[in-house]
Amino acid sequence: MTLSTGPSQPPHAPRPPGAAESPQDGKSAPLPGTSEAVAASEAVAASEPLKESPAESAAARPPSPTVAGRRRARAAALTGGLVVALVTLCLVAAGTGAYDIPIGDVARSALHRVGLGGAPLDRVGESVLWNVRLPRVVLALLVGASLGCAGALMQGGFGNPLAEPGVIGISAGAAVGAVGAIALGLTFLGDWTVTACAFGSGLLTVLVVYALSRSDGKTEVVTLILTGIAVNAFAGALIGLFIFFADNAQITQITFWQLGSLSQATWPKVLAVLPCAVAGLVLAPVYARQLDLLALGERPARHLGVDVERLRVAVVVLVALLTAAAVAVAGIITFVGLLVPHLLRMAAGPGHRFLVPGSALGGAVVLVAADLAARTVAQPAELPLGVLTALFGSPFFFWLLRRTRRKQGGWA
Amino acid sequence: MSVRSLTGRLTGRARRLPGRPAPGEAAAEVADLRVVLGGRTVLDDVSLRVTAGEVLALVGPNGAGKSTLLSALAADLTPATGTVRVDGRPVADWSPGELALRRSVLPQSAALSFPFTVEEVVRMGRAPWVGTPAEDEDDPAVAAAMVTTEVAAFADRPFGALSGGERARTALARVLAQRTALLLLDEPTAALDLRHQELVLRVCRERAAAGDAVVVVLHDLGLAAAYADRTAVLHGGRIAADGPPDEVFGEELLSAVYRQPVEVLPHPRTGVPLVVPRRDGRGTEAPARLG
Numbered sequence A: 001m002t003l004s005t006g007p008s009q010p011p012h013a014p015r016p017p018g019a020a021e022s023p024q025d026g027k028s029a030p031l032p033g034t035s036e037a038v039a040a041s042e043a044v045a046a047s048e049p050l051k052e053s054p055a056e057s058a059a060a061r062p063p064s065p066t067v068a069g070r071r072r073a074r075a076a077a078l079t080g081g082l083v084v085a086l087v088t089l090c091l092v093a094a095g096t097g098a099y100d101i102p103i104g105d106v107a108r109s110a111l112h113r114v115g116l117g118g119a120p121l122d123r124v125g126e127s128v129l130w131n132v133r134l135p136r137v138v139l140a141l142l143v144g145a146s147l148g149c150a151g152a153l154m155q156g157g158f159g160n161p162l163a164e165p166g167v168i169g170i171s172a173g174a175a176v177g178a179v180g181a182i183a184l185g186l187t188f189l190g191d192w193t194v195t196a197c198a199f200g201s202g203l204l205t206v207l208v209v210y211a212l213s214r215s216d217g218k219t220e221v222v223t224l225i226l227t228g229i230a231v232n233a234f235a236g237a238l239i240g241l242f243i244f245f246a247d248n249a250q251i252t253q254i255t256f257w258q259l260g261s262l263s264q265a266t267w268p269k270v271l272a273v274l275p276c277a278v279a280g281l282v283l284a285p286v287y288a289r290q291l292d293l294l295a296l297g298e299r300p301a302r303h304l305g306v307d308v309e310r311l312r313v314a315v316v317v318l319v320a321l322l323t324a325a326a327v328a329v330a331g332i333i334t335f336v337g338l339l340v341p342h343l344l345r346m347a348a349g350p351g352h353r354f355l356v357p358g359s360a361l362g363g364a365v366v367l368v369a370a371d372l373a374a375r376t377v378a379q380p381a382e383l384p385l386g387v388l389t390a391l392f393g394s395p396f397f398f399w400l401l402r403r404t405r406r407k408q409g410g411w412a
Numbered sequence B: 001m002s003v004r005s006l007t008g009r010l011t012g013r014a015r016r017l018p019g020r021p022a023p024g025e026a027a028a029e030v031a032d033l034r035v036v037l038g039g040r041t042v043l044d045d046v047s048l049r050v051t052a053g054e055v056l057a058l059v060g061p062n063g064a065g066k067s068t069l070l071s072a073l074a075a076d077l078t079p080a081t082g083t084v085r086v087d088g089r090p091v092a093d094w095s096p097g098e099l100a101l102r103r104s105v106l107p108q109s110a111a112l113s114f115p116f117t118v119e120e121v122v123r124m125g126r127a128p129w130v131g132t133p134a135e136d137e138d139d140p141a142v143a144a145a146m147v148t149t150e151v152a153a154f155a156d157r158p159f160g161a162l163s164g165g166e167r168a169r170t171a172l173a174r175v176l177a178q179r180t181a182l183l184l185l186d187e188p189t190a191a192l193d194l195r196h197q198e199l200v201l202r203v204c205r206e207r208a209a210a211g212d213a214v215v216v217v218l219h220d221l222g223l224a225a226a227y228a229d230r231t232a233v234l235h236g237g238r239i240a241a242d243g244p245p246d247e248v249f250g251e252e253l254l255s256a257v258y259r260q261p262v263e264v265l266p267h268p269r270t271g272v273p274l275v276v277p278r279r280d281g282r283g284t285e286a287p288a289r290l291g
Helices: A034-046 A054-059 A067-095 A103-113 A124-160 A170-183 A190-213 A221-246 A248-258 A267-294 A298-301 A308-330 A338-350 A352-376 A386-408 B003-011 B068-075 B096-100 B118-124 B133-148 B164-177 B194-207 B221-227 B251-258
Strands: B027-036 B039-052 B056-061 B079-087 B103-106 B181-188 B211-217 B230-235 B238-243 B264-267 B273-277
Touching: A054 B118, A067 A103, A067 A124, A103 A124, A124 A308, A124 A338, A124 A352, A170 A190, A170 A221, A170 A248, A170 A308, A190 A221, A190 A267, A190 A308, A190 B164, A190 B211, A221 A248, A221 B230, A267 A298, A267 A308, A267 A352, A267 B118, A298 B096, A298 B103, A298 B264, A338 A352, A338 A386, A352 A386, B027 B068, B027 B211, B039 B056, B039 B118, B039 B211, B039 B238, B056 B068, B056 B194, B056 B221, B068 B079, B068 B181, B068 B211, B096 B118, B103 B164, B118 B133, B118 B264, B133 B164, B164 B181, B164 B194, B181 B194, B194 B211, B194 B221, B230 B251, B230 B264, B238 B251
Parallel strands: B056 B211, B056 B230, B103 B181, B181 B211
Antiparallel strands: B027 B039, B027 B079, B230 B238, B264 B273
16 A cells, blocks of 8 residues: 655656756657667666766765755754653653642752752652652653554554554553453562563564454555454453453552553652663664665565564564553553654655654653643543543544545555 | 674674676576465476576566566575575575675565655665665665666655656666666566667666676567567476577467467568567458467
């Protein structure tokens, strides 16, 4: 499936000013005689290795505002913008709440903690900031980055822009493991038990979805979405079973967690997901270039030296790691992994070397902002985070579906 | 461990760099090849030598096994029996990264799942050379390939917005930019107009003249006769004939292989064989079928 999400150009875009004039442009070059045309084209190709060939001058052309160049510039600007937005949002989120702390004081307290001057707050302020707000902000950042990155990886790995851990059931699959761990009161790995169980069942789900939704080396949209429906239904049934067998205290815990929330953030929870999230986020960009090549299809990617089997395994494991990290602490938060990579692809092109780390950054921005909204909009009550992202994400997903359908002229 | 060798390990891309085979040496070799796909024997007892500095055309009717033979050379499938060697070693012994430095493949149809631009697609052809000294050639290789295939004029357009012929030429540019000693092209002329068909075959000749080995699947026997040094005629999964086109293209052989009577005439000016279906003009009866 080919889906164009980049800045669209008119079919006959004007030639960029610096681009090389091909001596045998089919539309514009006069053809005085066949033999001359042939000679001209032979001169072009035969002089490939020579210094003064048109090819070389094309390579040495002055930097013109090409799409690729514009995309690179936009990617750099976006990265800068996202970093600034993330830092600002983190400071604001850390300061905002029932106990307001001015941003300046937050920054001073942070500087004091890392030993760069600054000044500590009063005792209550320090406690609120460091034991309540910051774990929550850090957790939102980790979960958002994991979800954004997992979305970008998954779309690249499936070659399908509608793949998203929530939509196709990976989040629900990971949730089965997490709910199971809570309901059965498992503690074999201490704080890491829920994360580990989420990872195990998440990995299994990715494998199942991958196997079920592929045919002839392609993943068609319809197959993918329908597989997602089936997987989500099955995972929902399993979660229902666990809830049926759980006691009241566990049910409260599960239900609250299922809505998607960061309200029970603590430093131990941050530590519990940190290894999974960091491992996934650090390793994901390694595969960016290969994901670009995978856009050509599996065989052409292999012809360009990609070990497709290995790439597939890597993507599946990374998606499971990242999704498990997010689900284990925050419950099911959908559409972040769909929305963020899409917006970035529209702005800076589909190259994964920007898209994968950029989606992590963008996901963090979105989730820190969403969590800030979730806990301040209806103060003193708190909206469930998952409900909030789904509220904004679902219409977007719907629009995307319509757009994909229109581009394809129906479902393949 | 350096970052590069670490990423090399993670992505499985540690590799040996190729040398260039001398003209006349075998760039690839197929021996006693038998390929079974879905229970059907598609190729049987096929032996073929692909020589550096030569354009080898694979021709034959639909389903004769041309594309399968090309896939076998590209190491896309595992043969039931027989060996396929590229650059002197069995293809199974090369890693995907090492093979990508030695052979490039133009698939029959070009697809793309994300809206990369033409130039970005062509640049993908340079991916195998990342981290090698040849990385310095990236920009000139991409620019030269785009000029040669006449895609430079729409370098900034997204691939999805191109016509079929423009896509085919972009895919060819990507293959040329890869600059390998062995090129495997599956019907590169299928979507192209007359002018660009000739252009593609001229490019094949130039690459052969520069010492590369070019294997090209063709349906147009006239193109094969005019541009190939050697032609292998496939028929029912076997090689029915293998040699220079003017020796191989006999009326009897081609008529039998294609189950369509043909005439082979020398071109009045160049003497290159022209292959035309036997037609008795308008209004006359259809030609008798061969038994």
